[in-house]
Amino acid sequence: MTEHRIGDVTIRPFDAERDAERVKVIVGEIWGGGDDALIEKEFGVIGGRPWCEWLSQSVLSYLQADEARSFVAEQNGDVIGFCSYVIDEARSRGTIGYNGVAQNHQGLGIGSTMLDFVLSGIRAEGMEYVGVIVADNEEHLPARRNYEKHGFRRLTGYQYMVRKV
Numbered sequence: 001m002t003e004h005r006i007g008d009v010t011i012r013p014f015d016a017e018r019d020a021e022r023v024k025v026i027v028g029e030i031w032g033g034g035d036d037a038l039i040e041k042e043f044g045v046i047g048g049r050p051w052c053e054w055l056s057q058s059v060l061s062y063l064q065a066d067e068a069r070s071f072v073a074e075q076n077g078d079v080i081g082f083c084s085y086v087i088d089e090a091r092s093r094g095t096i097g098y099n100g101v102a103q104n105h106q107g108l109g110i111g112s113t114m115l116d117f118v119l120s121g122i123r124a125e126g127m128e129y130v131g132v133i134v135a136d137n138e139e140h141l142p143a144r145r146n147y148e149k150h151g152f153r154r155l156t157g158y159q160y161m162v163r164k165v
């Protein structure tokens with residue numbers, strides 16, 4: 001899939017040169033409940049860099065990986081969200097990757113629109129199943145609700161455990 005328009009929102013392929021800086025800013029706004037932020041909260045700044053730099057590095061390397069299908073949502077020329085997935089042909093399974101909506105554009109249906117877009121991409125690639133891993137903390141409640149609203153159900157939980165070596 002290349003480009004998709006819903007009202008005044010366009011979903012188009014992620015382009016690192018054009019979009020990386022904006023995606024970094026969005027990540028810093030929205031992911032205070034992610035593992036990098038939580039580890040920093042627990043132990044202090046890691047490697048001299050704030051959590052948002054570590055996380056945006058992970059997000060950008062995922063979005064730029066050869067196998068990833070990565071997109072941004074744009075409104076009036078501004079990138080306001082991003083979404084991504086990978087395909088496992090042998091298992092007939094798509095896996096939803098990093099996705100997020102800029103803080104002041106949340107709650108307006110963008111995340112839902114992006115998820116519909118990702119699901120139709122996975123369907124169009126002939127997959128039978130789709131999965132996603134999402135944390136069980138309060139900060140990820142909107143994400144869990146969004147997946148549930150789109151028919152996902154909980155299969156199992158994972159615990160991220162940590163200690164100082």
Ligand SMILES: CC(C)(COP(=O)(O)OP(=O)(O)OC[C@H]1O[C@@H](n2cnc3c(N)ncnc32)[C@H](O)[C@@H]1OP(=O)(O)O)[C@@H](O)C(=O)NCCC(=O)NCCS
Nearest residue numbers: 030099100101106107108109110111112134142143145146
């Ligand atoms: C998850 C996220 C992408 C949703 O984006 P959004 O544009 O705000 O979502 P939408 O407005 O399209 O809402 C879609 C559904 O999500 C759920 N939702 C959104 N915000 C919510 C909130 N504050 N509380 C509870 N549920 C919420 C609802 O089910 C909503 O559907 P409804 O409005 O019909 O009830 C956004 O909250 C985000 O960027 N979160 C931080 C990053 C993240 O967790 N990414 C997913 C990682 S797996």
